[in-house]
Every structure is written in C-alpha cells, then in structure tokens.
C-alpha cells in the first residue's frame with residue numbers, strides 16, 4: 001500500500017530520529033559539550049647530559065611481566081553532579097563577591113609572606129616568620145598553591161611560581177624517608193592540576209619527574225609500594241620489599257593522580273601500578289572483619305588486607321574511600337569496579353560507622369565514628385568519636401550519590417555535612433576540634449535531647465571522678481559544650497574537610513544555607529588563626545590566652561593555601577569555576593580534568 005507523500009515524510013523523519021537516538025545511546029555519535037582539548041601526544045623533556053642522577057635510569061630489580069593499560073572504552077556521559085543554578089540577584093552577587101574578596105585577601109597575605117620569608121621552603125612558619133622543610137624539601141607550599149593562584153586569577157604570581165618550580169630536584173630530598181602518599185597528593189597532584197588548568201607543558205614534565213621517582217617505590221617482588229620510602233637506599237640500587245604494615249589510606253589513595261599522569265602522557269606504567277592495588281582491595285572487600293570496609297592497618301608484603309580489627313572513615317583511612325567515586329569519574333565511568341568498591345563500602349559505613357549524636361535542639365544530623373570488630377568478626381563495637389577528618393564524608397556521599405543516581409546518599413551527605421556545621425557552631429570559638437566524643441542515639445529517627453543523659457555520659461567518659469566534684473564542675477573543668485562528652489584532641493590545624501563538604505553540598509544542592517555556613521566558618525577561623533604573617537594552627541581551641549584568643553602553634557601546613565582557602569574561594573565563586581562536572585578534586589583539592 002502506498003502511503004501519501006506527507007505520511008511517508010513523517011515516517012522517514014521518525015525513523016531518522018530513532019536511529020540518531022540509538023547512535024547516541026551506544027556512544028557512536030555524541031556531540032561533545034565543549035570543543036575537546038586537542039590531545040597532543042606527550043613529548044618527554046630532553047634529559048640533561050651532565051651525568052646527573054635520574055630515577056628512570058636506576059636498574060629495575062623486579063621488571064613487570066605484564067602491564068594493565070588504561071581502559072580504551074569511550075568515556076560515558078555520567079549523571080550531572082552540580083545543581084542547575086538560576087541567575088543570581090544583584091545584591092546577592094555584591095555580597096558574595098565581597099566575601100570572595102575577603103578570602104582572596106587572606107590568601108594573598110599568606111602568599112606574600114611565604115614569598116618573602118620562606119620562598120622555596122616547604123612551609124612558612126606564620127608566627128616567627130621563618131620557614132621549614134617538612135615534606136621532602138621541594139617547596140611544598142609553592143607547588144601545592146599553584147592551582148589556587150591560577151583559580152584566584154593571580155596570574156603574575158602563578159607564572160613566577162611555575163617558573164621557580166622548574167628547578168626543584170626530585171632526584172634528592174631533605175628527608176631520609178619520603179612519604180609516598182603525601183608526595184603524590186601534594187606534589188604530583190599539584191603539578192597535574194596546575195597543568196590541567198593552565199596547559200603549561202613544563203608543569204607536566206615536573207609531574208613526570210615526580211612520577212618517575214614514585215614508581216621506584218613500587219620496585220618490589222609483588223609490585224606493592226613502600227609508602228615510607230628510604231630513597232637513598234633505592235638510589236644506591238638496593239633491593240626492596242613492601243612492608244608488612246601500612247596505613248590503608250597510604251596504600252589506597254594514589255589512584256587519581258597516577259591515572260591522570262597516565263592519561264596525559266599515554267604511558268600506562270602509573271595506571272598499571274594502582275590497578276594492582278585496586279584488584280587487591282576488590283578481591284578482599286568482603287573478607288575483612290567488617291565486610292565492605294578495610295581496616296586501618298594492612299599488610300602489602302603478604303597482600304593481606306583483612307587481619308586488623310579497627311575501622312574508620314577518619315585519619316589513616318579517609319581518602320581510600322574518597323577516591324572510589326572520584327576514580328570512577330576520572331575514568332569516565334568505564335571501570336565498574338570503582339562503583340562496587342564505593343557502594344559496598346558506603347553500605348557498611350552506614351550500618352557500622354554513622355551515628356546520630358544527641359544534641360540540644362534535636363537537629364537531624366549524622367557523624368561518622370569508629371568501629372572495632374572482635375577477632376572472629378562476629379561482633380562490632382561502635383565508638384562515637386567524631387574526627388574533623390571524617391567531615392570529608394559528606395562531600396563523598398553527595399558526589400557518589402549524584403554519580404550513581406542514589407538520592408539516599410545525597411541526603412546522608414547533607415546530614416553528615418550538617419553534623420560538621422553543628423560541630424563548628426557549637427564550639428565557643430566557632431571552630432570544630434580535631435577529635436571529640438558525643439552521645440550516640442540508639443535510633444537515627446528518634447533522638448530527643450536529655451540533659452541528664454548527657455551529663456551521665458560526660459561522667460562515664462571521665463572515669464574516676466574525685467568524690468568532691470559534681471557533674472557541673474566536671475563539665476566546666478573539661479570545657480565541653482552541651483552535646484560533647486569529651487574533646488580528645490583540642491587542636492585545629494587549619495584543616496579543610498568541613499568546608500570541603502560544605503562546598504560540594506552547595507554545588508550539588510544549590511542550597512544557599514551552605515554559603516551562609518561557609519561564611520560563618522571563614523570568619524570564625526580568621527578570627528582565631530590570623531598572625532602577623534599568615535594563619536597559624538591552634539593548639540587548644542577551648543582555651544583563651546592573654547590576647548583573649550586560643551593559643552597558637554607556629555605551623556601553617558600547605559593545605560591551608562591548597563585546600564582550605566581554595567574551597568572558601570570556590571564556594572563564593574560562580575558555580576562554573578572548577579565545575580564538578582568537569583573536574584574531580586584529589587584529596588589535596590587539586591582539580592584534575594575529567595574526560596568528556
């Protein structure tokens with residue numbers, strides 16, 4: 001039967017549309033969101049011929065028998081991470097830009113002091129105005145700050161610092177032991193992100209130099225790394241073996257930096273190195289004492305990640321978990337192992353680590369505690385210990401929730417982030433301590449404040465109380481605000497994890513309350529940490545010195561400029577600046593370009 005002319009056209013057009021949708025679905029044809037950056041093949045820097053030492057010339061004792069290359073599948077278009085922001089009103093914009101300027105001024109003050117007082121050293125000492133080497137002596141603050149300089153539009157400072165970084169010598173170190181994890185997140189991450197933002201080829205050469213050094217720490221019989229690495233022995237050609245004791249975060253948080261280095265150079269050795277580690281985590285995820293999670297201490301020599309009994313998302317574990325969704329995104333969603341690692345670990349954390357603290361206004365918040373399993377793994381005891389370091393988890397859940405379309409995770413991410421905001425706002429100086437204890441509620445749904453329960457918990461934690469002291473005196477003596485039962489570590493060392501999650505939750509939900517919370521955090525931190533030359537760590541945020549402020553330590557770690565002030569700056573910036581749909585940020589807040 002012959003169709004009328006117009007019907008035939010309709011049929012033809014319909015079939016064409018269906019065909020194009022099909023192509024789109026199977027990734028044969030997809031218009032890119034932005035013009036793709038031209039991929040220039042990587043040209044290695046010419047090696048100097050002055051006979052100086054280069055890591056890549058060291059004899060390899062345990063050559064690789066095979067090498068896992070980067071996946072070749074076309075990157076998927078992953079679900080959108082950021083909220084669809086609408087246009088902002090004039091007065092809102094003015095206030096936001098004023099706040100952003102205040103953050104930039106805080107950064108510039110520190111940077112100028114570093115430049116004058118501690119140039120090319122690892123850290124500025126913000127009280128004495130001296131400098132120190134604490135991370136290998138390769139100008140940690142300089143390298144860590146490169147991308148912040150770029151993002152804050154301090155281009156002259158960026159070019160000066162980039163130029164100076166070219167002479168950094170990774171064939172030698174001021175430390176006897178190189179920390180492979182810190183070197184990866186600060187130096188390798190710093191160079192890679194500064195390269196991804198600026199396109200400067202010299203920065204990629206420096207990243208390769210760091211990467212060549214790091215790979216030597218993997219020259220062991222089973223190709224597991226030595227994370228506290230005696231580089232001189234290695235340089236002298238000695239044989240090395242991976243240790244039988246290592247912190248799990250140091251083993252598990254090298255993936256995004258190593259992957260990005262392989263992506264940018266086309267050299268698969270770095271991806272191969274972390275792929276071996278990922279396989280191990282994958283194989284043993286359900287074999288630990290708390291299936292889904294891995295303990296704080298693991299044994300890379302025997303490739304056993306199951307023996308230890310202590311679990312946390314906090315210190316010594318944190319970035320292992322953080323990197324699963326980030327690595328998934330960086331690989332364009334083509335490596336499903338990272339989704340499995342993320343989902344199974346978060347399920348176990350929800351069950352065993354997250355608790356709802358009892359707080360005076362019954363806010364519906366969560367915190368991530370610690371857990372201890374018995375040797376058989378048959379019982380688990382949860383410790384209601386809140387570490388500042390666990391505050392990153394809110395951002396991880398929001399990012400994972402978006403990438404894997406899991407609204408429950410986004411909602412948990414909000415509650416954990418609100419827990420950290422609560423912890424800041426309920427300390428006398430408005431800043432959360434390094435580690436504290438709270439009262440966990442039995443139920444996450446029903447959690448009603450009781451002053452009696454709280455004082456009883458304070459007394460219980462205190463242990464032997466002198467008979468002449470009552471609860472009120474103990475609370476005054478211990479300086480614990482309502483809700484807290486103990487403050488185990490009273491420092492605030494300029495850490496970023498709380499503002500990190502507040503920033504990610506703002507970008508994910510678009511809820512302006514996060515910007516307001518960020519501003520409160522910023523002013524509180526500035527109030528107590530400013531010094532003549534920069535900002536200093538606080539040794540006890542509950543104490544008051546002669547100046548009416550908490551006492552300070554003469555330390556300003558490089559993450560203050562690399563992370564804390566970058567997150568404060570970004571939350572008051574246009575949401576398209578370092579969009580989470582274009583970048584993943586490593587655990588030192590260095591943005592690495594996602595494929596598209």
Ligand SMILES: *[C@@H]1O[C@H](CO)[C@@H](O)[C@H](O)[C@H]1NC(C)=O
Pocket residue numbers: 051052053169170171172
């Ligand atoms: C870097 O240090 C190594 C080892 O001390 C030395 O051999 C080399 O000459 C140095 N390179 C530069 C460019 O200073």
Ligand SMILES: *[C@@H]1O[C@H](CO)[C@@H](O)[C@H](O)[C@H]1NC(C)=O
Pocket residue numbers: 428429430523524527528548549550
């Ligand atoms: C600064 O911190 C001190 C000590 O905690 C506090 O008493 C004071 O109110 C704070 N000032 C501002 C402006 O936040």
Ligand SMILES: *[C@@H]1O[C@H](CO)[C@@H](O)[C@H](O)[C@H]1NC(C)=O
Pocket residue numbers: 446447448
């Ligand atoms: C909530 O907990 C309190 C104290 O434990 C209890 O008295 C109350 O009945 C509970 N309410 C609900 C709705 O479960």
